Amino acid sequence: MLSVLTIVRNREAHLAQLVEGLRRSARKADELVVVDMSDTPIGAPAAGFPIRIERLETDGLPLAAARNRAAAMACGDQLLFLDVDCIAMRECLGRLSETLDRHDALLCADVRYLGPDDGRGSWEESALLAAGAAHPVRCFPVTGVREEPQAGLFWSLAFAIRRARFEALGGFDEAFTGYGGEDTDFGYRARDMGLPLLFVGGAIACHQYHASHDPPIQHLDDIVANARRFHARWHDWPMRGWLDQFTEMGVVEWHEGAPVVRRQPTAAERTATLSTWPASPMRIKDPLAAT
Known part of the structure; x- marks a missing residue:
């Protein structure tokens, strides 16, 4: 069945x-x-x-x-x-x-x-x-x-x-x-x-297409917390491409080798990360994109 x-x-x-x-x-x-x-x-x-x-x-x-x-x-x-x-x-x-x-x-x-x-x-x-x-x-x-x-x-x-x-x-x-x-x-x-x-x-x-963010800034807190949880278990960083993008944006910083949320994104940053079509390889979710 x-x-x-x-x-x-x-x-x-x-x-x-x-x-x-x-x-x-x-x-x-x-x-x-x-x-x-x-x-x-x-x-x-x-x-x-x-x-x-x-x-x-x-x-x-x-x-x-x-x-x-x-x-x-x-x-x-x-x-x-x-x-x-x-x-x-x-x-x-x-x-x-x-x-x-x-x-x-x-x-x-x-x-x-x-x-x-x-x-x-x-x-x-x-x-x-x-x-x-x-x-x-x-x-x-x-x-x-x-x-x-x-x-x-x-x-x-x-x-x-x-x-x-x-x-x-x-x-x-x-x-x-x-x-x-x-x-x-x-x-x-x-x-x-x-x-x-x-x-x-x-x-x-x-x-099916739907509006999304690249990187998924609306899930910033979840991604950082879950990445830290994953690393504690597997000694590897998942979603590293997204973490690197967050770091470049200044919303994440690395402290003692681990990412922490530095600040919440601004309204302008949320708007700027709305993705466009055609999809880029980063927008097509690849959890290993950066390990």
Whole structure:
């Protein structure tokens, strides 16, 4: 049984397109589990498969806790975590499910990044595939799988794992509060458990565009705190590209070899960091971009 899991905060239109992708999938989802952190509770979109929504009241973005909540609600022995911004292409679910049948591994889907006008309203898969930009660092095979030796390139946007393995790992570490670092920590722990990281060819999901900051200055406090937590465990700095950008901006300084928040960003700095399209390699989240 394949459970698709997503978490959402104020992106109901994106969720509708995620559901539409699942509705068109060759291999149907047995269920969709949604953890809703939105300011106003969302409604269940129409679909030809069960959708269960769990409300999580929060003022922030507790990614680790929300993903763990979704996994705890799921019934399937195969878990596919799909960010609410992602639209699974027709063969994505089938490729991931079949690969999990053959491999006890941590699987990443091939995410393509869409522009501001792509995937809005009605869409054709061929148009999304033509418009989507591949990640500049992560290399996927056309078919089959490629084992990725660098655990830090684990990608939480769209990944699959056997439920038993997720539970054995203890899920995402909820000590990582808010945004950043929890996915890289999960990848490192999976590596230490001996779980291969496989990039699955043909398992394509298209990431819907949304306004964002480069670097993600709105998550400054979370990123610095979670980077310090990650370093204490792994003796390595995740999200180093973002930390370096924060340092250049003067909002972060390094004290005794560790980053600390020097000040909060100004309104002008928040405006200046709003990203533009096409996406730059830094905006396309790469937690290892600077380790």
